[in-house]
Amino acid sequence: MRFFVLFTLGLASAFPSLSTAHTLFTTLFVNDVNQGDGTCVRMPKVSSTCTSPITDLDSPDMACGRDGQHAVGFTCLAAAGDKLTFEFRAWADASQPGVIDSSHLGSAAIYLKPVSNMTTSSAAGPNWFKIYAEGYDENMRKWATEKLIDNHGLLSINLPVGLPTGYYLVRTEILALQNVSQDGYVDPQFYVNCAQLFIEGSSTSDTLTIPTGMEASIPGHVTANHPGLTFNIYQDDPLTTPYEVVGPAAFFSTSASTIATTGKSYAKNYHQQDRQPAQAEGLIPPACLVKNANWCASLPPRYTDEATCWASSADCFRQAEKCYASAPPTGCRGCRVWERDMCGAIQQGCRSGLWQGPPADLAANVEKVEVDVPVPGGGKIPGAGNADVSWGREGGGGERGGVDLGSKKAVMAVVFGSPTATAISGCCGKSRKRRRRLA
Template identity: 50%
Template sequence: MRAYASAGLLILGFASLANAHTTFTTLYIDRKNQGDGTCVRMPYDGETATFPIHPVTSGDMACGRNGTEPVQFVCPAKKGSLLTFEFRLWPDAQKPGSIDPGHLGPCAVYLKKMDNMLTDSASGDGWFKIWEDGYNAETEKWCVDTLVENNGLLSVNLPQGLPSGYYLVRPEILALHWAAHRNDPQFYLGCAQIFLDSNIHGPLEVPKEHLATIPGYVDLDTPGLTFDIYQKDMPPYPMPGPQVFTPNSSQSEANTNPNAKPMVQTVGLVPSDCLLKSANWCGKPLAPYSDSPSCWRAVNDCFAQSKECKKSSPPVGLRNCDVWSAYCESINQLCAQNVFQGPPAFSAQEVVVPPPGELPVMWNNVFEKKEG
């Protein structure tokens, strides 16, 4: 049994834990970084972006604060793709860190199939759990322990039996350090928008007992939210929410209509003429110019796009907005020097923050456990 700190030390530690929160910032698909904030529904306010969701019965439990609003891009994934979610203490990665190691508790990943990513509600029914990890009595580790060891990176494979379509993916961390003693379980979560390209077509059929309504699947009386992580004789941890659902791949393929037209992504694609991407914003080509008035119009257009980039940027930072602004400033200088042939080619590359460590495979393999 892990030896936890005494009650006195816990009280002293609470102050340092108070601001050591976390947020989901970055999606990787099959180990490829999609870009900070890209396809991710995030809070707008950087000051509170890492704060937990309160209350646990609020609409923010679905996809976090501002999570009811879709973002511009939907990231493509394939059957069985490995999805990796990065959680950070600092949304813009100005400092290292994922979550305070004292924020012990379980993790889970939920999906919701969306008929229309832009208009369907994130809140409500239709959610189901594809992965979870609670407390391992053999290793005496919580999911958060493993998350910290992996630098805030959590990976899951999409179940093979999922049909093609648009999905919200919702990684969830539940910190229990204040759950039993202050009645304050803390959820940290967000949603990524993906399109799954699969050879399985048709409706998604999830048994009723595996479905969850969010908000509503937990409240402050849910056993998994009142659990005392500091008790000496640790009983089995009761995971909140429904049991993990893994659709049967063979059955799903057998039920697929062979004449069904393959589903193709049409929503949320990054435009082919996108010069630079920053989260869910794209810099567009400027109109050609050959005289002073059209040159200055291009400058104004460029800076207008720069303003929109900064305005739309989530708390992950303005690195690529700054790259675009530098491009605008270079055109501004050329116009001031009476160089009216342009615009110059945009040659900069998107700034991608490297992952904080090696991307992990899925731990606590729920597929193997089901097969066993």
């Protein structure tokens, strides 16, 4: 469904910043189209700590972040080979500008995992594979996090071409290395969360075979003694000691058929039982009037007298309460629009004796509204970091594999095939009580 977008700037806080300039993936774009703040994105429910890093390498939160084991209501549609853009913010609701503190130097990576069911399949565990990574760019002499800041928090990649059709989690991983003790011990910080995708694949097979060594189980894809976690950004020079991105080598399926004869078949028959010719779950309802993240409003019941007018008003405010209660750290702008433009108008009509409705023009005014902050950087979305790909450099994991962008190239060296609920008190405040009819 296409949504008209109302761009509203968040109000900056009047209080001094309490942010530690961490970061969070908040917004997904598919082929440069904004899917909506928080839509399809799994993120922490508590906004006051939503940008805090994961430091326990063995925690299930390493997969999709805090609360990342829980599915959200919507799953975004993409096709194999499509461009995905991930927006990162230091303030999830964009109430203040920023991406991540400039001192937080480190790498960026994107992973995929096929799942049979968004609700019941575990985010933590096996079946992950990396499709993009960047560490230190020797040509530009910048870390991936510095380039992320330069791009106003936007990171773009292309999906692999030869993916089977099905449901996937796409995982973002920002690794910051600025925490170093006086004795040189590095305390790495991982910023991870996931989005839900239904990918229309180009493969006719239900099997996606990942070559041995390119598969990943998360947690477990990195150990504390990995060179990418012990790299001291204050002492080690990435020009003389190339930085090694953590995790397995990156992998791209390169054709519309199974592309490896050895390795672990993670996705074999992964959606056979529930296979659908098209997306069947996580769809935005056609009758959605206002969307806020993973919540949608529907038209309140028609009314023809005073009693049914107030009943319709109550239904509208109940929907608003659910919106506020479900709002993620990205905010509740859509909830406010719904409460003001629909619920408030119906309530005023009930008080004024206008007991026929809801008015058609009222529904038209709020129809298919989505309220998001403007795209940062003046609306310019960067090109895919892996758009110009080539065979991996020497030692890059084999003929069919890609290599992580460690410290050699400006783009990921991989191979394409065809070139073709609780209330969020820190964000929206507690859910507002339904306004009652005044005596």
